[in-house]
Amino acid sequence: MAATEARVARGSAGDGLVALAKGLTKRYPPAVTALTEVSFAVRPGEFVAVLGPSGAGKTTLFRCLTGLPRPDGGTVSISGRDIWESPRELSSARRALALIFQQFNLIRRLSALENVLVGRLAHVPTWRVVLRRFTRADRQLALRCLDTVGLVDRAYTRADELSGGQQQRVAIARALAQDAKIILADEPVASLDPESSATVLESLRSAVSTGVAVVASLHQVHLARAYADRIIALRDGRIVADAPASRLDARSIELIYEKNGERSQA
Amino acid sequence: MATVAGGAGDYPERSRHRLRFVLILTLVAVFYSASWQLAQVDPPRLLVGLPKMAGWAAKAWPPATDELPVLLRRTAETIAMAAIGTTVAALLALPLCVLAARNVTPSMALYYPARWFLNALRGVDSFVFALLFVAAVGLGPFAGVLGIALHTWGSTAKLWAEAIENIPPGPLEAAAATGASRLKVVAYALFPDVAPSLVSVGLFWWEFNVRASTVLGVLGVVGVGGIGQELKNSMDLLLFPRLLTIILLILGTVTVIDHTSEWLRRKLE
Numbered sequence: 001m002a003a004t005e006a007r008v009a010r011g012s013a014g015d016g017l018v019a020l021a022k023g024l025t026k027r028y029p030p031a032v033t034a035l036t037e038v039s040f041a042v043r044p045g046e047f048v049a050v051l052g053p054s055g056a057g058k059t060t061l062f063r064c065l066t067g068l069p070r071p072d073g074g075t076v077s078i079s080g081r082d083i084w085e086s087p088r089e090l091s092s093a094r095r096a097l098a099l100i101f102q103q104f105n106l107i108r109r110l111s112a113l114e115n116v117l118v119g120r121l122a123h124v125p126t127w128r129v130v131l132r133r134f135t136r137a138d139r140q141l142a143l144r145c146l147d148t149v150g151l152v153d154r155a156y157t158r159a160d161e162l163s164g165g166q167q168q169r170v171a172i173a174r175a176l177a178q179d180a181k182i183i184l185a186d187e188p189v190a191s192l193d194p195e196s197s198a199t200v201l202e203s204l205r206s207a208v209s210t211g212v213a214v215v216a217s218l219h220q221v222h223l224a225r226a227y228a229d230r231i232i233a234l235r236d237g238r239i240v241a242d243a244p245a246s247r248l249d250a251r252s253i254e255l256i257y258e259k260n261g262e263r264s265q266a
Numbered sequence: 267m268a269t270v271a272g273g274a275g276d277y278p279e280r281s282r283h284r285l286r287f288v289l290i291l292t293l294v295a296v297f298y299s300a301s302w303q304l305a306q307v308d309p310p311r312l313l314v315g316l317p318k319m320a321g322w323a324a325k326a327w328p329p330a331t332d333e334l335p336v337l338l339r340r341t342a343e344t345i346a347m348a349a350i351g352t353t354v355a356a357l358l359a360l361p362l363c364v365l366a367a368r369n370v371t372p373s374m375a376l377y378y379p380a381r382w383f384l385n386a387l388r389g390v391d392s393f394v395f396a397l398l399f400v401a402a403v404g405l406g407p408f409a410g411v412l413g414i415a416l417h418t419w420g421s422t423a424k425l426w427a428e429a430i431e432n433i434p435p436g437p438l439e440a441a442a443a444t445g446a447s448r449l450k451v452v453a454y455a456l457f458p459d460v461a462p463s464l465v466s467v468g469l470f471w472w473e474f475n476v477r478a479s480t481v482l483g484v485l486g487v488v489g490v491g492g493i494g495q496e497l498k499n500s501m502d503l504l505l506f507p508r509l510l511t512i513i514l515l516i517l518g519t520v521t522v523i524d525h526t527s528e529w530l531r532r533k534l535e
Binding site: 066091094095097098099101103104105106107108109110118119121122126129130132171174178 | 436437439440441443444445446447449450451453454455458459461
């Protein structure tokens with residue numbers, strides 16, 4: 001905890017951090033405090049896994065980072081700017097964030113490429129969107145994003161004809177096409193089989209190699225240790241561990257789950 | 267006495283149920299006997315009249331073919347009325363169905379007025395609208411087109427709004443989360459998803475309107491023309507072979523259109 005505070009203290013605005021949470025507190029009246037004084041920072045090109053048993057506050061944390069509910073205390077900064085400073089900051093923060101969902105949320109009847117181009121919608125004029133006339137540059141960018149997740153050969157396949165893992169990788173390509181600084185993935189592999197989970201997490205690693213930061217909640221400890229650079233563990237709405245994945249040994253992670261009366265299945 | 271107290275407690279409950287049952291039965295009986303009277307239902311008269319109708323049917327054979335070109339033209343008029351009316355309605359319904367769909371409406375302040383407006387359009391039949399439009403554009407198929415367009419506008423937009431409300435919210439949320447405006451999300455993420463059901467609803471109303479515009483003609487008052495008008499004229503003049511030709515033409519048209527739109531809808535799946 002002290003280490004986190006120190007890191008946060010150094011991470012003031014404009015020093016290259018993509019996301020910074022300071023003292024985040026969120027209450028759901030009357031009795032639930034979902035987050036208590038949560039602070040952490042995310043650097044460009046960093047893959048952060050958030051671990052914790054269900055009910056630990058992972059989803060609330062993700063929602064606060066997107067500015068959906070306003071936290072009761074603390075601040076969220078994206079690229080060094082406080083998202084609650086003004087509505088303009090909030091909407092520019094939202095453009096800098098890309099979301100990955102458990103259920104992929106692709107448009108079923110559109111091709112993989114057209115789904116990736118969803119990431120360009122905010123960048124192009126309305127008439128181009130209505131007529132579906134994207135520039136060559138946008139289409140090439142979308143193809144490169146598909147290439148990053150290893151699906152360029154499925155560019156013209158309809159989304160609903162792809163497997164779950166492939167759909168999630170298209171969603172990652174969509175996030176890359178958005179030109180976001182940070183990808184927030186809430187349980188990206190929770191509804192996938194182990195093999196697909198591995199390819200999806202590899203795609204997230206490829207995304208990270210392009211310089212974007214990834215914050216993903218996972219519920220399998222071994223996946224977090226294999227793919228993330230850093231692990232943040234939440235329990236009862238508090239950060240109980242924040243360390244490089246290599247330095248957090250299996251035992252200390254198991255403690256997080258055990259104390260809560262639950263055992264990790266990993 | 268004490269031993270049956272529990273049972274006795276049930277009695278008022280049961281007799282209240284029975285009373286309600288008898289009351290409902292009485293009300294239903296009153297409703298149907300009153301309706302029977304008001305509708306002047308008279309089965310004996312049907313029995314006496316049926317042979318007369320059979321006589322007409324016998325006199326109708328063979329169908330008259332001498333006026334076939336005129337009648338085909340009138341049939342085409344009816345189909346055209348339905349096609350233009352339905353298409354205009356669809357174009358008008360497109361923006362309104364977005365306002366009237368709870369999940370994509372820009373604001374509840376637009377949602378409710380849109381719903382009321384559509385319900386009002388839907389509540390008035392094409393025939394009534396056509397009658398009103400005769401005052402504006404005079405007798406002729408155009409009044410029928412306008413009548414069909416207005417009623418279909420309301421009906422189509424309402425069904426389309428329901429189709430939009432039924433699509434999964436996830437892909438729309440994902441598209442909106444990229445920072446894209448609502449118009450972009452609707453145009454890019456929503457329409458591909460709902461297009462098949464929109465087209466299917468549109469085809470259904472075209473089918474329906476071919477029948478409706480036939481009836482507009484039969485009702486005559488409107489003078490909208492089309493095959494329905496010819497049907498009424500032949501009936502009035504007791505030209506049975508001509509009447510039979512017209513009925514066969516209507517049946518043929520409706521069948522072909524039903525099959526075409528069913529085939530189109532299956533292709534869209």
